[in-house]
Amino acid sequence: MQLLHSHGSSVSRLLLAGLVLSNSALAVPVQDSPRQYLLAGLDLPPKYTKKAKSPYNPDNKDPLDKAVDAIGDELDPLPYRNGQGASVLGPWNWERSRQSPDLVRPPSTDHGNVNNMRWSFADSHVRIEEGGWTRQTTVRELGSSVDLASVNMRLDKGVIRELHWHKEAEWAYVLDGEVRITAIDYEGGNFMDDLKKGDLWYFPSGVPHSLQGLGENGTEFLLVFDDGNFSEESTFILSDWLAHTPKSVISKNFNLAPEVFDHLPKGEKYIFQGSYPGSLEDEQPSGKNVKKSKYNFSHRMLDQEPKITTGGEVRITDSKNFPISKTIAAAHVTIEPGAIREMHWHPNADEWNFFLRGRGRITIFAAEGTARTFDYVPGDVGIVPRNMGHFVENIGDEPIEMLEVFKADEFRDFSLFQWMGETPKKLVVDHLFKDDPKNGEIFWNKVKSAEKDEVTLPDSAKGIASDSVDEL
Numbered sequence: 001m002q003l004l005h006s007h008g009s010s011v012s013r014l015l016l017a018g019l020v021l022s023n024s025a026l027a028v029p030v031q032d033s034p035r036q037y038l039l040a041g042l043d044l045p046p047k048y049t050k051k052a053k054s055p056y057n058p059d060n061k062d063p064l065d066k067a068v069d070a071i072g073d074e075l076d077p078l079p080y081r082n083g084q085g086a087s088v089l090g091p092w093n094w095e096r097s098r099q100s101p102d103l104v105r106p107p108s109t110d111h112g113n114v115n116n117m118r119w120s121f122a123d124s125h126v127r128i129e130e131g132g133w134t135r136q137t138t139v140r141e142l143g144s145s146v147d148l149a150s151v152n153m154r155l156d157k158g159v160i161r162e163l164h165w166h167k168e169a170e171w172a173y174v175l176d177g178e179v180r181i182t183a184i185d186y187e188g189g190n191f192m193d194d195l196k197k198g199d200l201w202y203f204p205s206g207v208p209h210s211l212q213g214l215g216e217n218g219t220e221f222l223l224v225f226d227d228g229n230f231s232e233e234s235t236f237i238l239s240d241w242l243a244h245t246p247k248s249v250i251s252k253n254f255n256l257a258p259e260v261f262d263h264l265p266k267g268e269k270y271i272f273q274g275s276y277p278g279s280l281e282d283e284q285p286s287g288k289n290v291k292k293s294k295y296n297f298s299h300r301m302l303d304q305e306p307k308i309t310t311g312g313e314v315r316i317t318d319s320k321n322f323p324i325s326k327t328i329a330a331a332h333v334t335i336e337p338g339a340i341r342e343m344h345w346h347p348n349a350d351e352w353n354f355f356l357r358g359r360g361r362i363t364i365f366a367a368e369g370t371a372r373t374f375d376y377v378p379g380d381v382g383i384v385p386r387n388m389g390h391f392v393e394n395i396g397d398e399p400i401e402m403l404e405v406f407k408a409d410e411f412r413d414f415s416l417f418q419w420m421g422e423t424p425k426k427l428v429v430d431h432l433f434k435d436d437p438k439n440g441e442i443f444w445n446k447v448k449s450a451e452k453d454e455v456t457l458p459d460s461a462k463g464i465a466s467d468s469v470d471e472l
């Protein structure tokens with residue numbers, strides 16, 4: 001039996017180490033470790049005193065297909081399900097299967113072929129530049145990401161992503177730090193703004209722009225482009241253009257002697273250390289024909305008043321409250337432990353999602369009896385094709401924070417719960433409870449006054465037990 005990697009053995013090793021080693025021997029304190037309980041004179045929680053039974057064993061019976069938090073419970077998933085399966089003999093990437101417990105032992109409801117819908121930015125190539133780096137997830141990394149592509153970029157203090165443009169529109173979410181953005185609009189109006197964590201920008205197709213890290217540590221952000229085929233390597237860059245234009249033409253264009261351009265960069269600069277800028281007022285171009293843009297290319301998403309649901313919060317930003325963002329709609333969603341982003345679908349676009357925090361699983365129902373479950377951790381990208389039914393279940397012990405992004409002007413979704421409640425009772429009961437009128441009545445009473453509750457906390461999860469291993 002392959003239980004070498006199980007929770008029980010690693011905990012007893014940890015417990016032994018904690019009892020034997022002195023106070024100073026463990027340089028890094030382990031939060032919530034048995035040793036800390038003992039030092040504080042507290043009783044050990046049950047999970048440390050009895051050998052927790054791993055749900056990954058040959059006798060496993062789980063007709064409900066409950067989620068297992070393999071990372072939080074330090075479990076190594078094994079392919080045993082309801083009395084079937086066998087141990088592992090060959091090579092096995094334990095770290096990866098911990099991140100994807102529902103691939104190793106899929107819920108018994110999964111069936112058929114559904115394309116891969118998950119990619120981790122950790123598997124993307126990182127391009128390292130002066131004072132920054134960038135990595136991308138496009139249709140080339142994640143084949144199902146046809147509508148949208150994404151770039152994760154870091155710019156240290158004063159570091160510049162060079163003046164450039166591209167044919168795809170660019171939507172961005174600031175992950176941390178501060179960033180200055182500049183652009184000009186179609187009528188030649190100038191735009192500049194300083195953004196912080198949780199702020200957005202949107203540059204329509206072809207709008208030239210630049211980005212620069214501010215503050216002590218600069219910035220990191222997530223860019224989303226409205227074409228899965230986008231490549232960060234193929235943007236139109238100022239220095240690249242000038243390096244590939246005859247000097248005589250540059251001289252004519254700017255009406256200056258060719259010698260003025262003797263020291264232009266020999267190729268693209270892309271990401272490079274710039275001089276630290278002054279305030280927005282100080283840096284405002286002051287030529288006599290400069291005019292301010294009448295558009296606003298930025299938006300404070302996290303400053304929006306959220307919709308409070310029973311199990312979390314939802315903020316929606318689309319062209320209704322961020323008018324320039326005509327091709328990208330987005331939602332910022334938090335899902336408390338034990339809660340679920342309810343069963344729903346999006347009628348107008350594929351969902352491209354990004355996990356900022358927490359651990360979740362999504363089952364994608366693709367019609368024709370097919371469904372497949374994927375697990376996500378921070379830094380992972382997921383896709384749910386348009387119209388496919390899905391949910392996001394928080395399987396960890398901390399809130400999930402995620403972005404749902406769509407190539408659409410408006411955010412739209414259909415809630416299964418609400419649909420049931422707004423359908424005649426007889427129809428609903430005939431479909432689902434034909435031979436079980438008693439439970440049909442219970443179900444109807446629950447859904448009949450349904451209101452949309454995007455993130456639902458079930459009663460069973462209120463005061464959720466912190467240790468899910470013991471109850472399995």
Ligand SMILES: *[C@@H]1O[C@H](CO)[C@@H](O)[C@H](O)[C@H]1NC(C)=O
Nearest residue numbers: 139145146147227228229230
């Ligand atoms: C991406 O671009 C390539 C090359 O131009 C093309 O063959 C392919 O069909 C495109 N894929 C998508 C999803 O648009």
Ligand SMILES: *[C@@H]1O[C@H](CO)[C@@H](O)[C@H](O)[C@H]1NC(C)=O
Nearest residue numbers: 176177178214215216217218
């Ligand atoms: C900048 O980064 C350092 C090192 O990670 C950290 O100690 C410091 O708090 C950061 N400063 C800000 C303003 O976030």
Ligand SMILES: *[C@@H]1O[C@H](CO)[C@@H](O)[C@H](O)[C@H]1NC(C)=O
Nearest residue numbers: 192193295296297298299300
């Ligand atoms: C753009 O709109 C935001 C509100 O989301 C506001 O805080 C910001 O000052 C505006 N920026 C400009 C440059 O008008």
